[in-house]
Amino acid sequence: MIRLLSISIVCLSVLWGCQREEITFSTQTKDLFFVQNQGASMPVLVEGNTVSDVLLLVVHGGPGSDALQTMNGSWMAPLESRYAVAYWDQRNAGSTQGGANHDVLKVATFADDLKKIITVLKHRYGANRRIFLYSHSWGGCLSAAFLTQADNQLLVNGWINLDGATDFPLKDTESKDMQLRIGTAEKTAGRNVAEWTAILDYAQANDPRTSPKVSERFNDNAFKAIKLMDQVNKPGMEPTNDLRYSPNSLMSRLVNFYSVYAGSSLETELFKLSFSALLPRLNLPVLCLFGKYDFVVPPAVGQELLNRISSTDKRLVVLNRSGHDPYATEPDIVNEQIIRFIERIR
Amino acid sequence: MNTPILLLQCLFLVLLSGPLFAQRWTTTSQESEQQPLRLHGSLLFQGIYPGFRVGVERPIRQTDFQRSNGRVNSHQRAVLFYVGMYYHPGFHLNTFAGAEYIFRRVGGRGLITEFRSSLALSRTFLGAETYRVGEAGIVETVLASGQFYAMPGLGFGMGKVLGKPGSNRPFAYMVNLNLTGLAPYNGLALPTPTLEIGFRYQLATTSVHFRHRIRTRQ
Structure with a gap:
């Protein structure tokens, strides 16, 4: 029984390995x-x-x-x-x-x-x-x-x-600059104030070029910032x-x-x-x-x-x-x- | 009191309580017996992708607990040697062969619960034509392209012995939930959870030695 199963598996594998090349032009x-x-x-x-x-x-x-x-x-x-x-x-x-x-x-x-x-x-x-x-x-x-x-x-x-x-x-320095510039304008306009405050506080207190971890955090905040833009x-x-x-x-x-x-x-x-x-x-x-x-x-x-x-x-x-x-x-x-x-x- | 000491105390109490409960049962028979091998077959689904697994189970140890009402609960340990595959079109065909250690309980009414730990060797076959570009920029087709992986797993199963209740009935059906994985997969492990629906059949033609112990309530 085991021998039969082994042979079946090997045959299946060989058949699978010999697939034909299919190139379509349509x-x-x-x-x-x-x-x-x-x-x-x-x-x-x-x-x-x-x-x-x-x-x-x-x-x-x-x-x-x-x-x-x-x-x-x-x-x-x-x-x-x-x-x-x-x-x-x-x-x-x-x-x-x-x-x-x-x-x-x-x-x-x-x-x-x-x-x-x-x-x-x-x-x-x-x-x-x-x-x-x-x-x-x-x-x-x-x-x-x-x-x-x-x-x-x-x-x-x-x-x-x-x-x-x-x-x-x-990318890092421009992202920080954009977060500060647009974030300040949005906060002043009274849109999503709490969310922008968190982003702005982090951007003001940190430099994204300090370490990959800080850069990654700026990246996360950048994605959050995009979600906040109604435009x-x-x-x-x-x-x-x-x-x-x-x-x-x-x-x-x-x-x-x-x-x-x-x-x-x-x-x-x-x-x-x-x-x-x-x-x-x-x-x-x-x-x-x-x-x-x-x-x-x-x-x-x-x-x-x-x-x-x-x-x-x-x-x-x-x-x-x-x-x-x-x-x-x-x-x-x-x-x-x-x-x-x-x-x-x- | 800090948490680790509390945990150690709980563990100590649990360990201590084991022999106390065990004293309620007395071993009335302990001998090496012969029992047939069991054939396993199952359909499996890795997500929505189908496959199968077949194998032979070798019993290792069995302890029967004879209750005063005549019913017998059975604790079994066995090793299952198996081969199987599942097919995920366009991704890969995964073939595997391995062994599984089974801890099984069979209740007086034939209800089976079991815990399984397994280790298999997997060989995948990629789901489409595969190319490799040589040093000189020559494109070659790769035959039987794929990869070897280790495939460890844990599983939990429930089932029912068919026919008259009691241990060692010839036919049983099972539903298993297995969490297996392919490793190393891009430096980590690829989880391949499978749902398995299968049967177990006691072969009449072959038999192996195993340890059989019967315990009765004091």
Whole structure:
């Protein structure tokens, strides 16, 4: 009996291991595959129009958030109808699987992962595919780490940077400045006085550059501040597919949210991270989209990025009714700007 | 009085009370006997994702408490050797093999309650085509891609012996709630809670030695 069971398990495993490569070219593609690199097995879900020669690669925020579920909202539909969109869960994020890999949890490893993802996308969908990075928040930092390295910027055709944190020290000081400036105005106007008082008291008494912990507290207050702004649109709840058959694993998402920091030196590395000095190397087309009320990564960080890069095709769009997630709060304007940007340079 | 000392005193009282209650029972028989192996089979659900587990249970020890009304309560210990899998489409297929130590009580009316602790070796198979990029930038397909994990677990189960009440009836059904995990998963552990609905059947063809003790009320 045991022998029979063992043979069954082995046969099942072999059959499972020999899956056929499925590459779809249609207007409603839904291809899933994994890319293995340095101890991580990262899922990539390609959705939308793969007949188009344009592919948007979503570089999600966090670190520790995800693309397959969180960034794959209904707001992406207009982009998916025109282009292929690749949702990639980074290492130690979302539904990415791996073992004990904290020793390689560094920004350089994430950048290496991104390069491998682009290589596999070109292998699957054609080397002449026009790839645009669609990065958000920490994804902007990761994209900068990748693009400023060697000739990596030649692998992509453009960079769409939504509230990207390319300079953490600058992000911290600008965030503090914004919390003090807008917080004081809101308090004076008598709006949410108790909440603003707590935020202002902390901002006045502390410097976010003291330690990663203080910086993290400023980050938390920045998210609270966004919620207090009536000017920021409140998007509806997106439906979740956690309770349906899907490649997402709710448990994996929850665990990875902590695994990216627990026992790793990533937080310390991010605290000091700035790509400002390397940005003049960039000469690819760049579109920056920032929420006017993004206290987390203020628009000034986007302006600084544009001031430093050597690109001639560069633009900053500030969205007046958005905080840190303009793709969800003002999807029509964001998508229109992205489509215009891609169509101009494709 | 501070809390640790109070806790130690409570623990001491609990430990002391054990032998006092035990004195109410006398061992009337203690010998090594033979008992058949038991076959286990169950359907399991890791969240909404289905799977199964099959195995063979080896009895180790059994103590029967004979009550004055003729009913027998049984305390059993056994080891279950099992293999199983669950399938989460697009995420992974998890296959595992391991052993489980079972603490079981069978009541006079055939009601089973049990506590289980297990340790298994898991091998996952990723839910889609997997690629690796070599040093020279060459893209390769990875066959049977996945990962080995340790899969420890704790479980609680309830069930019922079918047929005439008493220990060692051939057929029983069980519902188990298991909290298992895959470790190390990205440096931590991935909880994989499972609900299990299964049966246990006493095989007539094989038997193993186990310690059987009968105790009666004084």
